[in-house]
Amino acid sequence: MSAFLTISNLSAMLRGGRQRVLRSVDLALEAGEVRGLVGESGAGKSMIGKAVLGILPSAVTVVEGEILLDGKNLLAMPQRDRRRLIGTVAALIPQDPLTALNPSRRIGRQITDRLVDILGWSKANAHARALELLDEVKIENPERVMASYPHELSGGMRQRVLIASAFAANPKMIIADEPTTALDVTVQKQILRLIREMQARHGTAMLFVTHDLGVVSKVCQKLSVLYSGMIVEDRTVGEFFAAPRHAYSKALLAATPKYTDPFASLLPVDDSVIAAADEEVRVADREWRHAG
Amino acid sequence: MLDGRGAVGRKASWRLILSGGWLVLIALLAVAAPLISPHDPLEQDLFAARLPPFWMHGADPSYLLGTDSLGRDVLSRIIHGSQIALTVALIAGLATGFVGSLLGLLAGYLRGRTDLLISRLVDIWMAFPPVLFAILLIAVLGTGLSSIVIAIVVIDWTRFCRVVRAEAMNQSKMDYIASAVVAGQSRAGILWREIGPNVLPTIVALLTLEMGIAVIVEAILSFVNLSISTDAPTWGGMIAEGRTAVYQAWWVLVFPLVVLFLTVLSFSQIGEGLKDRFDPVLR
Numbered sequence: 001m002s003a004f005l006t007i008s009n010l011s012a013m014l015r016g017g018r019q020r021v022l023r024s025v026d027l028a029l030e031a032g033e034v035r036g037l038v039g040e041s042g043a044g045k046s047m048i049g050k051a052v053l054g055i056l057p058s059a060v061t062v063v064e065g066e067i068l069l070d071g072k073n074l075l076a077m078p079q080r081d082r083r084r085l086i087g088t089v090a091a092l093i094p095q096d097p098l099t100a101l102n103p104s105r106r107i108g109r110q111i112t113d114r115l116v117d118i119l120g121w122s123k124a125n126a127h128a129r130a131l132e133l134l135d136e137v138k139i140e141n142p143e144r145v146m147a148s149y150p151h152e153l154s155g156g157m158r159q160r161v162l163i164a165s166a167f168a169a170n171p172k173m174i175i176a177d178e179p180t181t182a183l184d185v186t187v188q189k190q191i192l193r194l195i196r197e198m199q200a201r202h203g204t205a206m207l208f209v210t211h212d213l214g215v216v217s218k219v220c221q222k223l224s225v226l227y228s229g230m231i232v233e234d235r236t237v238g239e240f241f242a243a244p245r246h247a248y249s250k251a252l253l254a255a256t257p258k259y260t261d262p263f264a265s266l267l268p269v270d271d272s273v274i275a276a277a278d279e280e281v282r283v284a285d286r287e288w289r290h291a292g
Numbered sequence: 293m294l295d296g297r298g299a300v301g302r303k304a305s306w307r308l309i310l311s312g313g314w315l316v317l318i319a320l321l322a323v324a325a326p327l328i329s330p331h332d333p334l335e336q337d338l339f340a341a342r343l344p345p346f347w348m349h350g351a352d353p354s355y356l357l358g359t360d361s362l363g364r365d366v367l368s369r370i371i372h373g374s375q376i377a378l379t380v381a382l383i384a385g386l387a388t389g390f391v392g393s394l395l396g397l398l399a400g401y402l403r404g405r406t407d408l409l410i411s412r413l414v415d416i417w418m419a420f421p422p423v424l425f426a427i428l429l430i431a432v433l434g435t436g437l438s439s440i441v442i443a444i445v446v447i448d449w450t451r452f453c454r455v456v457r458a459e460a461m462n463q464s465k466m467d468y469i470a471s472a473v474v475a476g477q478s479r480a481g482i483l484w485r486e487i488g489p490n491v492l493p494t495i496v497a498l499l500t501l502e503m504g505i506a507v508i509v510e511a512i513l514s515f516v517n518l519s520i521s522t523d524a525p526t527w528g529g530m531i532a533e534g535r536t537a538v539y540q541a542w543w544v545l546v547f548p549l550v551v552l553f554l555t556v557l558s559f560s561q562i563g564e565g566l567k568d569r570f571d572p573v574l575r
Binding site (some may be wrong): 050053054055058080083084086087088090091092094095096099100101102103104105110113114117118162165 | 466467468470473474475478481485
């Protein structure tokens with residue numbers, strides 16, 4: 001069975017730069033599956049999600065590769081069609097709930113826009129659907145929240161609204177871009193549980209971008225580890241936690257604090273591991289340049 | 293929690309009350325000018341020339357603010373002048389705001405070549421001295437209300453364009469724009485629905501400022517005799533006439549000047565007040 005989302009050999013560059021920010025990335029997401037995308041800051045993990053959704057920052061351009069979404073090659077499509085396709089089958093749970101809602105529009109309209117404009121629902125149906133979803137993400141008094149502006153809600157509430165909004169159009173795939181990073185630890189846990197519940201109930205495939213291996217072990221079935229824009233490991237979560245293969249992912253896993261031994265000193269990723277990984281990146285770049 | 297709308301906004305602000313009150317007064321004068329002005333603003337009476345305002349010795353109480361060198365009533369001329377001032381302020385202000393904001397939104401959101409073109413145009417435009425530019429334009433277009441409006445739009449659209457472009461650029465970087473893109477919204481939809489409402493408070497503040505500027509530009513052009521027509525009463529025209537006889541009849545210069553000053557000040561202050569009240573960041 002072919003995957004719902006297939007990324008093959010995807011490379012992206014900074015405009016006018018010589019370095020690649022994504023280095024021949026291969027990644028597949030089956031329908032209904034949750035895949036973690038792990039890496040340190042700047043490894044390019046959000047960049048992959050953004051490339052798929054067509055929201056790369058203007059300074060970054062895709063220079064090579066293919067993104068197949070639901071069997072269609074996104075990069076070969078006209079922009080208008082691509083936006084429509086993404087609007088119908090995919091959604092985003094963004095990182096920062098504070099900037100991800102339009103401050104001067106009511107919550108309700110922001111959820112129902114897509115249903116009305118892209119899917120052609122009637123306003124009444126869209127409204128009912130939004131209420132149903134707000135209820136599903138455990139927001140009390142959804143009618144009132146629909147009529148309020150984002151600044152009237154707390155960060156956790158806004159993230160719930162964004163989750164409701166992401167699931168509203170019954171997407172086949174959701175990209176969650178570090179959905180809990182901007183929240184308090186206590187709220188993080190609730191939001192994470194909520195995302196997992198919603199995913200299970202709707203059977204939505206999900207690409208879960210995070211730097212937290214603990215989160216991955218709870219939410220995901222598969223996992224890709226990214227270093228400097230290069231996928232260094234692609235396994236099922238069970239296999240990975242049992243025995244990571246790549247030296248970098250081994251060190252990363254060893255550096256994660258353990259609940260079983262909270263007083264153990266934290267283990268940083270060793271310089272020699274980083275040096276080896278950097279060398280690997282250099283070799284890959286050289287090969288890529290020769291091939292191109 | 294759900295009532296967080298504007299601790300700032302609820303409090304009555306003196307700035308809004310005073311500036312709004314003055315502008316309402318001027319608007320009423322303009323609308324009711326034929327009914328309330330004590331004299332015909334064009335009627336000359338050389339026997340009643342240079343009569344002082346009512347509290348001074350030798351005044352005629354039917355000419356409250358005195359008369360000019362041709363014996364025309366200053367108060368009636370100010371009242372009728374408000375018609376032209378407000379018409380120019382509204383039409384030129386809105387037209388300038390529309391043209392400048394539209395170009396600014398396009399440049400700030402689309403970026404790329406559109407932005408390059410519009411921004412360079414702004415740079416070139418700003419190298420022209422605005423008043424000379426306006427005088428030149430009127431000289432080419434001829435006097436009249438529409439020429440004044442066109443001149444103001446042509447010299448002042450850059451004020452909106454620059455600010456709105458920067459604001460649109462800021463908004464475009466926000467996550468909610470990315471969310472709207474993912475939700476399949478078209479570019480026009482994003483510009484209109486997502487960016488527009490967030491730039492609106494800025495546009496409103498600029499708009500009122502621009503109305504004040506339009507009043508000044510009209511006065512400047514009247515001052516150099518290039519406005520509507522020579523005999524229509526305008527504040528700028530009155531100031532120009534008053535200047536020649538300032539030692540004999542200061543009131544012909546001072547009263548229209550004060551009214552002009554208060555009107556322009558009120559326009560700029562009402563803009564600031566409205567921005568404070570409606571800015572979603574402050575709210």
